[in-house]
Amino acid sequence: MHTAPQTKTRFEPTRIAPETFLIHDHQGEGTEPVSVALNTMVIRAAEPVVVDTGMMENRDQYLADVFSLVEPEDIRWVFISHDDVDHTGNLNALMAAAPNATLVIDWFMQERMGASLEVPASRWRWVQDGDSLDVGDRTLRIVRPPVFDSGTTRGLFDPLTEVYWGSDAFASPMAVPVRDVAELDLVPWLEGIHVFAQYISPWLQVVDDAKFQRTVDRIADLQPQVLAGCHTPMIGRGHVADAIAATRIAPSAVVPPQPDQSVLDAIQSVLPAGA
Numbered sequence: 195m196h197t198a199p200q201t202k203t204r205f206e207p208t209r210i211a212p213e214t215f216l217i218h219d220h221q222g223e224g225t226e227p228v229s230v231a232l233n234t235m236v237i238r239a240a241e242p243v244v245v246d247t248g249m250m251e252n253r254d255q256y257l258a259d260v261f262s263l264v265e266p267e268d269i270r271w272v273f274i275s276h277d278d279v280d281h282t283g284n285l286n287a288l289m290a291a292a293p294n295a296t297l298v299i300d301w302f303m304q305e306r307m308g309a310s311l312e313v314p315a316s317r318w319r320w321v322q323d324g325d326s327l328d329v330g331d332r333t334l335r336i337v338r339p340p341v342f343d344s345g346t347t348r349g350l351f352d353p354l355t356e357v358y359w360g361s362d363a364f365a366s367p368m369a370v371p372v373r374d375v376a377e378l379d380l381v382p383w384l385e386g387i388h389v390f391a392q393y394i395s396p397w398l399q400v401v402d403d404a405k406f407q408r409t410v411d412r413i414a415d416l417q418p419q420v421l422a423g424c425h426t427p428m429i430g431r432g433h434v435a436d437a438i439a440a441t442r443i444a445p446s447a448v449v450p451p452q453p454d455q456s457v458l459d460a461i462q463s464v465l466p467a468g469a
């Protein structure tokens with residue numbers, strides 16, 4: 195746990211649509227039974243957009259990957275899907291390096307981040323679910339995903355490429371790190387979507403199903419050709435329907451319990467002294 199593996203699988207950014215790239219990171223490899231993606235995205239729109247900022251632990255590689263795709267001074271927008279550490283880990287560093295970028299957050303996000311947000315208010319823009327963001331050659335739509343773990347969560351749909359960034363939605367673990375869900379076995383991938391949905395959004399079990407389905411409909415109605423997110427490999431055209439269908443039934447799926455104290459006892463029993 196929290197021990198870096200000796201070697202970490204390295205993926206160069208993946209082009210998932212025209213001028214749209216997934217930047218890869220992951221955790222768990224070599225130390226836990228599965229790996230979990232920690233992706234971010236870059237849209238080279240007329241006004242380039244960076245979507246989420248990854249983990250602090252991966253800062254050097256994250257910034258190198260972003261700047262391999264877009265020059266720091268060309269970044270116009272940094273969109274944060276919500277204020278969890280795996281999405282904001284390099285927010286301050288990126289904004290410091292990108293002098294022409296505006297930080298796209300919302301009121302609640304800056305309230306929740308408090309003093310950890312070092313970007314001055316003059317560089318903010320607040321957008322909410324249902325809003326849009328003009329980035330020069332396209333107007334991005336802000337659409338909340340059906341599964342989320344922070345009240346600040348907003349997804350992002352690009353009507354030009356039909357890519358939807360679902361933040362924590364459509365997440366699933368990987369037996370080994372991969373770029374694309376097409377490389378995963380279908381059944382464990384879809385079961386993983388159920389697990390993540392319930393872990394991320396335990397309230398799904400108490401939500402009226404018809405109302406929940408309407409939140410999934412909002413994404414289906416966008417007719418995305420690619421689903422991207424922080425904790426999933428790329429979900430390409432042939433797998434979008436499967437991911438949406440798995441999300442629809444996630445609230446009632448039977449999923450394994452989270453590791454409990456007995457698991458921690460077993461871990462601690464083999465830890466070296468002081469670890």
Ligand SMILES: [Fe+2]
Pocket residue numbers: 276278343344362
């Ligand atoms: Fe989250």
Ligand SMILES: [Fe+2]
Pocket residue numbers: 278280281361362424425
């Ligand atoms: Fe996340």
